[in-house]
Amino acid sequence: MPLAATMLLFGVISLLTLIPAHACPSVCRCFADVPSVHCNRPTLDHIPQGIPNTTTTLQMKGTRLVSVRQGDLSGLPLLRTLYLYDNQVHTIQVGAFDNNPNIQSLAVSNNNISEVSPGVFRGLNSLRELDMRANKITSIPAGVFNGLPSLRVVRLLGNRVKTMSVGAFSNLSATILYSLESNRIERIANGVFGGPQGATTMMLNNNNISLIEPGALSSFVRMTRLWINGNRISTLQGVFTGLREMTQIYAQYNSISALTEEDFSGLTKLRELSLNKNKISTIAGRVFGDLSSLQTLYLADNEISDIGNDTFYGLFNLRYLYMSGNKLETVAGGNIWPNVSKSEWIYSSANKLTTVPREALANMSSLRSLVLSDNPIVYVGPDAFGPQLTEVKLQNTKLRIIDGAAFNSSPQVNRLTLSNNHLQYLPETVFQPLTYYGDHETLDLAGNPWVCDCQLAGYYAWLKTKGWAIPSLYCTSPPSLAGQSLRRLANNSLNCSCEAVESPRIDTAGSTTWAAAGDEAILRCKVNACPDAAVLWTAARGISLTSQSEFPNMYVQADGTLVIPAVTPGDAGRYTCMAVNAFGTAEAEIRLEVTVGPTGQAVGIHTFNHPVWIFAAVHVLVFYWYISGVDI
Template sequence: MATAAAEADGALLRADCSDRGLTAVPANLSAFTSYLDLSMNNISKLPSNPLHNLRFLEELRLAGNGLTYIPKGAFAGLFSLKVLMLQNNQLSQVPTEALQNLRSLQSLRLDANHINYVPPNCFSGLVSLRHLWLDDNSLTEIPVQAFRSLPALQAMTLALNKIHHIPDYAFGNLSSLVVLHLHNNRIYSLGKKCFDGLHSLETLDLNYNSLDEFPTAIRTLTNLKELGFHSNNIKSIPEQAFVGNPSLITIHFYDNPIQLVGKSAFQHLPELRTLTLNGASQITEFPDLTGTTSLESLTLTGAQITSLPKTACDQLPNLQVLDLSYNLLEDLPSFTACKKLQKIDLHHNEIYEIKADTFQQLVALRSLDLAWNQIAIIQPSAFSSLPSLIKLDLSSNLLSSFPVTGLHGLTHLKLTGNRALQSLISSENFPELKVMEMPYAYQCCAFGACESHYKIPSQWNKDENSSTDDFHRRETSMLQIQDERDLEDFLLDFEEDLKAHHSVQCSPPPGPFKPCDHLFGSWLIRIGVWTIVVLAFICNAVVTATVFRSPLYISSIKLLIGLIAIVNTLMVVPKGISF
């Protein structure tokens, strides 16, 4: 038999006998052992009183053995035991009597077994137990009677079982319970009073179950701070759904087929920080968030909201992130009262105009996404008071002009998809710009894209090599530079060099088929192109008619020529229309 590794812990000893191939509990353990690890061995049976002389033992680990049964008296004499680990064994039920009257026990792990039954009195006398793991077992119901003996319990997990229903008063005597995990079960129904008695509960996890209805039983949980019921089958959230949970900070309810939400569902939640609701397709009104003043992030996407109330920001003074994408918004109120907003996402709506006061005085706003709307008008001063804005997306709208006032701090600008926007935009208005997407390639020329494209390759490489050589020369002569002038002057010059080499990544880049000159702004060229299109159409039509005039017999060569003519016609017509 392998010997245990022991080390002193003051006057007491710690014995590590894990993963040593043991088939029984060692018999020569010191009476002063306070920690004993017997995990990952081959101990399949425990005799009665195997550890009765270890009066100072505080932690016992028996995980990862082949235990199938634990007899009465197996832990007799362990008056100081605080932690008992029995996970990853082969137990089919909680020991009926072996755990009783372990009055100092605070933590008990029975997870990852095959437990399908919990005897009514198996936890009798565990007056100090605070943490209980029963997850990853085969339980089909809540062991109501067994839990009545655990008045000090603070955290319990029953996750990863096969529980399908929680009856009324299932946890009635657990008034000290703070955390309850019930995720990954098969729960489809809850008793209306199933959580009664959980006066201290702060975290409730009902994720990954089969609930069809909103868990109204939570209304008795007045101290609840974190609630999760995501990945269920809940289709609606009723009016005043959280009226009994004023302490809620976080609600997780994504991955539910939620289609309808009561307008007052999220009222009077003064501690709520984040609210995310995606794909609630039947929501037509913005929710009334009266009393939910601490909200920092609000996401309501994929609904049918057509307008926002003018008082929305008065209710949300601390809002930092607002995402209302994929709705039907046509008009926007003033967001001025939302002074802490840092990100606004309104893409894929029906917005037509950006008024002068819509985003006024949002000094913290950094990102604004207005892509895929119907925006045709932006008032000249619409962006004039956004000093922190660095990202602006107006792609795929109907813009014919673009106001630049107040946008000197932008680093990312997207205007692609605005086919009517043909004017050039000066690079002087965007000194910090790094990434830009324009409707046409020629508009990138103002940002240096043309020069970089048409530069002779050998000269480009030569310049690169020269720059590299210059850099190495600077590096090797740094000490001399420091002798000749102050380091501060040198750093200032180096920073100026970096600014001189500043370039903008602009797309689409100009090329042979996307010239810098806006050729088709000239009517002379347009008429010339249309003339060629008409001639090509007539000629191809004549060829097609000639080939297919006698369809009874057509040689393969004639058929090929006729098909080519048809394809040419189909290609020429849309090109002519686009010009």
């Protein structure tokens, strides 16, 4: 190449390189490769003039900029990205973007904007993403987003928005995300989101919403994810009307008290539903009947005390069920649980369950993890768990008795937590069916008051055959063995103060069989056994309790007597006393009848050994007791 041509080319390249540098305002930094301009000087209080007209990205961050005026951005026809975050902007004039039709991304977050006027986004036909988070906006007027056919993302989180006018977000068919969380919105009225709407994700969480009017979201025919958690919503009626593409709904931390059969109608594609931390006490009929695709259901920390036969109808593909922190006392079998027979994980800790619901779990052939910790469970019976179960958590309960055949039907359990209960011994055969034995994290037996006497002799002999695969127990009593490892004890250390061991025998004499509503009922369970037996009562309403149980309406005394301080008609029925030690089990049944007088005054018959005088209205009735036909 001739020298003259080479020099000319070098001069042109130099000129092109220097133009942006010379045209760059002194308070900014200009970059030719994007091309972009950063004007981040803390003392800057206006948009500088003289920015190169080839600029596609302009950033002003951490300055004293207070307003964006009409004409401030003139001469920047190629501007595509405008970042004005972390400033002090409180005003954007209508017409400020008239000369910037190519802006696709506008961020004015973390400023002091309190009002957004209709027309403020005029001319932004190419705008795709709007970020106005963390300002002080209090309301969204109608029409403010009109004329934005390309808008896909709206971020208004962290403002002070309280009201949204009808038509505030109408005709945004290209939008895919609304981020309106952490505002002060009180109500979603019909027409606020006028159709057509294209959004697939809506975030309305952490507001003050008390009502979403029925059909208010029905324009979102493509919506798949909805966050309405952290509000004050009390009903879901009509909230999900028309949202047939929905796959995820998060409605936890609200004030919902009841679920009705229409609430989730048509949501056949829903896979995850979160209703934790509400006040749900009533679940009507087949409320989940259309949710055939649901895989995860969160109902934890509500006030659910009963599950009906149809409650889980339709949940044929449910895998995870969270029911912890409710008020369940019993879980019946029957037709309830076959509806969720594919569930693999059930979390039902911190309820009021007193036994492992064996019948309810019988048909759950896919269940792998069962969490029942922090319930007042006192008893685990034979064959309590299903065949596929691999994890059982029963820590922090009132567990006093575990049957030797508890795991006979669940040999695959390899993670078992029985810590911090009231177990005093383990049956010799309790862990024999299990095919896997691991370390302390796999089998946790700590925190129980283990009594190292003859009742642990059988388990001790079995434990010695397993080497170190099973963690040892540490004796709580007798005092001579306290703190010692069971595995390290001598073979002759486990003794009872009995001349001969004796399986339990029960005497219920003197128990109340008839009682007037409001009166005290005493059900006796006198046990003869050596060593002493654990006494377990099963009440007419299905709960089980021992002397360690804490129920407000009934309690078991240290001698095994069940006391009901003030009976109600609901207390009538069959009561079973079971006494258990390592050498046997005995059961006895008592029937309690509760009577109420025709005028509403309670009358009843008690166990007395003398004439009983009962006064009702103006009549005097005299009852005599007979024993073997002899008048007493």
